Amino acid sequence: MKDIKNDEKLNVLNHSCAHLLAHAVKHIYPNAKFWVGPVIDNGFYYDIDLGDITLTEEDLPNIEREMKKISKSDKLIKRIELSKNEALDMFKDDEYKIDLISRMDENDTIISAYRQDDFIDLCRGPHMHSTKDMKYFKLLKVSGAYWKGDANNKMLQRIYGVCFETEDDLNKYLEFLEEAKKRDHKKLGKELELFMISEYGPGFPFFLPKGMILRNILENYWYEEHTKEGYQFVKTPIMLSKELWEVSGHWYNYRENMYTSEIDDKVFAIKPMNCPGGMLVYKNSLHSYKDLPIRMGELGLVHRHEASGALNGLFRVRTFTQDDAHIFMREDQMEEEIIRLIGFIDRVYSLFKLPYSIELSTRPEDKYIGDIEVWNRSEKILEEACKKAGKECKINPGDGAFYGPKLDFHVTDSLGREWQCGTIQLDMNLPERFDLNYIDQNGKKVRPIMLHRVIFGSVERFIGILIEHFAGAFPLWLSPVQVNIIPVNNEYHLEYSKKIKELLEKENIRVELDDREEKLSYKMRESVVKKNPYTLILGDKERDSKTISYRLRGSNETINMSIKDFIKKLEKEITNKGI
Ligand SMILES: [Zn+2]
Ligand SMILES: [Zn+2]
Numbered sequence: 001m002k003d004i005k006n007d008e009k010l011n012v013l014n015h016s017c018a019h020l021l022a023h024a025v026k027h028i029y030p031n032a033k034f035w036v037g038p039v040i041d042n043g044f045y046y047d048i049d050l051g052d053i054t055l056t057e058e059d060l061p062n063i064e065r066e067m068k069k070i071s072k073s074d075k076l077i078k079r080i081e082l083s084k085n086e087a088l089d090m091f092k093d094d095e096y097k098i099d100l101i102s103r104m105d106e107n108d109t110i111i112s113a114y115r116q117d118d119f120i121d122l123c124r125g126p127h128m129h130s131t132k133d134m135k136y137f138k139l140l141k142v143s144g145a146y147w148k149g150d151a152n153n154k155m156l157q158r159i160y161g162v163c164f165e166t167e168d169d170l171n172k173y174l175e176f177l178e179e180a181k182k183r184d185h186k187k188l189g190k191e192l193e194l195f196m197i198s199e200y201g202p203g204f205p206f207f208l209p210k211g212m213i214l215r216n217i218l219e220n221y222w223y224e225e226h227t228k229e230g231y232q233f234v235k236t237p238i239m240l241s242k243e244l245w246e247v248s249g250h251w252y253n254y255r256e257n258m259y260t261s262e263i264d265d266k267v268f269a270i271k272p273m274n275c276p277g278g279m280l281v282y283k284n285s286l287h288s289y290k291d292l293p294i295r296m297g298e299l300g301l302v303h304r305h306e307a308s309g310a311l312n313g314l315f316r317v318r319t320f321t322q323d324d325a326h327i328f329m330r331e332d333q334m335e336e337e338i339i340r341l342i343g344f345i346d347r348v349y350s351l352f353k354l355p356y357s358i359e360l361s362t363r364p365e366d367k368y369i370g371d372i373e374v375w376n377r378s379e380k381i382l383e384e385a386c387k388k389a390g391k392e393c394k395i396n397p398g399d400g401a402f403y404g405p406k407l408d409f410h411v412t413d414s415l416g417r418e419w420q421c422g423t424i425q426l427d428m429n430l431p432e433r434f435d436l437n438y439i440d441q442n443g444k445k446v447r448p449i450m451l452h453r454v455i456f457g458s459v460e461r462f463i464g465i466l467i468e469h470f471a472g473a474f475p476l477w478l479s480p481v482q483v484n485i486i487p488v489n490n491e492y493h494l495e496y497s498k499k500i501k502e503l504l505e506k507e508n509i510r511v512e513l514d515d516r517e518e519k520l521s522y523k524m525r526e527s528v529v530k531k532n533p534y535t536l537i538l539g540d541k542e543r544d545s546k547t548i549s550y551r552l553r554g555s556n557e558t559i560n561m562s563i564k565d566f567i568k569k570l571e572k573e574i575t576n577k578g579i
Helices: 008-028 057-072 084-090 095-102 167-183 185-191 209-228 242-248 275-283 331-351 372-388 459-469 490-506 520-529 540-545 563-575
Strands: 043-049 077-082 111-116 119-122 136-146 155-164 239-241 260-263 266-270 294-303 319-329 356-361 393-396 406-412 418-427 449-458 483-487 511-513 534-538 547-552 558-562
Touching: 008 043, 008 057, 008 111, 008 119, 008 136, 008 155, 057 136, 077 084, 084 095, 084 111, 095 119, 136 167, 155 167, 167 185, 167 459, 185 459, 209 294, 209 331, 209 449, 209 459, 239 242, 242 266, 242 275, 275 294, 275 319, 319 331, 319 459, 331 356, 331 372, 331 406, 331 418, 331 449, 356 372, 372 393, 372 406, 372 418, 418 459, 449 459, 483 490, 483 520, 490 511, 490 534, 490 540, 490 563, 520 534, 534 540, 540 547, 547 563, 558 563
Parallel strands: 356 393, 483 511, 483 534
Antiparallel strands: 043 155, 077 111, 111 119, 136 155, 239 266, 260 266, 294 319, 319 449, 356 406, 406 418, 418 449, 534 547, 547 558
8 A cells, every 4th residue: 555645746646635625615614714634644634623514424525526626627726925924914813723823933934825716725835736636536534533632622523535646546545445444343343243342441342252262263373383482471460569660660651551550558550561570570580591592472461541532443452462472582592583583473474374574673863771782783683683584674773662673573464554563672671670680601690682572463453454354254264153054944954954063063163053044045145244164055965965065155156075075174274274
């Protein structure tokens, strides 16, 4: 997907289209007042005060028509430069513009406005030359938005849109939106009965029985793979006392995102990260250089405050499970360990057919802790490790955390959208703060090198990504229901269907039997909607020949085989984790 905000041409085009939108709105609603209309990653929006009028999606075609009219009329877009006083005078009836202008510095800013025909708007620019340059646009949605994002302020109307250079680009984008809508994990999560969100817990998702099957499979897979990679596992408490968060520094740097509670008059914080607990586990015993590396994994449930407006299904939540691990090692083990980790992450993403790219974020210019030599060495090691693992890495200079450089892994889903999932983060801060050490060959205390790392990132969010990536049509090994059995006629075929169900269940295959008194065609349609990988249709022929007939998801072909062969086929597909 093109990032409109960072594409120079599309940025100006979309920004100019925001003006075109405001122009059209002013024609239709003469009392409209305009706040800001920025370009965003996927288009633009404009925040508008329409008095008592609340817009709905149905108003958008009308506004679009007016925009088309203005576009066709080919009005030149002219820049006007004003002094602060002139600007204040020009927009004196508009409290929003007054707010913006009065915060501008008179001395070093020339205030500019842009005029197109009878519409003028305060703006820095730059702009397209004429209104006719914006031809291929679409208004996408409208929502309420508080002025300056503050719930105590007035609610404005926010209209979203997007503009492209060609009709083809616009159509492709609209098709993409259509496809993304079909795959929306909130919609599919409901249809496939995977998870729910209750008004009693905004940002706190509930996993339903089918979602739990998916989740348990993922977590079991995680444990198995980490065991193979030599990890040990811990579970650290959800709540720990304020004093711990003071030692870790979270109390000073992360307090506004933490939930707190009290126990026996003492303040406790619900963990926003697993790290401090992990440090205590490391400190619980003495370590020798021979014990390293120690790979300590934790599927750790964390809570972080998010504004209610930012919450979004499983993507933006207030509680999630990090597939965390802390790795403690000697400096001479670092390169090998990171190469191994990249290989591990590569294996996991490949299984889900998620291509990915790696970014290396290096030392910030001024605010950093630790020795610059250690930084340089670590950055070099991270970069070398990528190379030796056969992976390219893009460097983001100065983008590292103050406590160490990191590698970020961005996966690309089947719709071409990027998601940051994995990260390998070197930390020079916590080992210091918690005074971690090991005993070297000479009996001396030495600080270990410590990494934080995740692969899924958040289990919940990763499930959301998988739902959209697979459009709910999970590979067999992940499918909550693997086989759906439909008797052609309950009266004659239910008994045989039950027998087949038992046989499959004995082989640990997840199976459902649809014995409702509904028409066969209805049940088959529903099995398609539920995206069941295999649908068995059992009638006279199957019962009499002791066979089964199945339809594979996405196919209209019915295939007949013996139950034994069918089980063998499924088992092979499940073991291979085929996609
Ligand atoms: Zn502008
Ligand atoms: Zn950590």
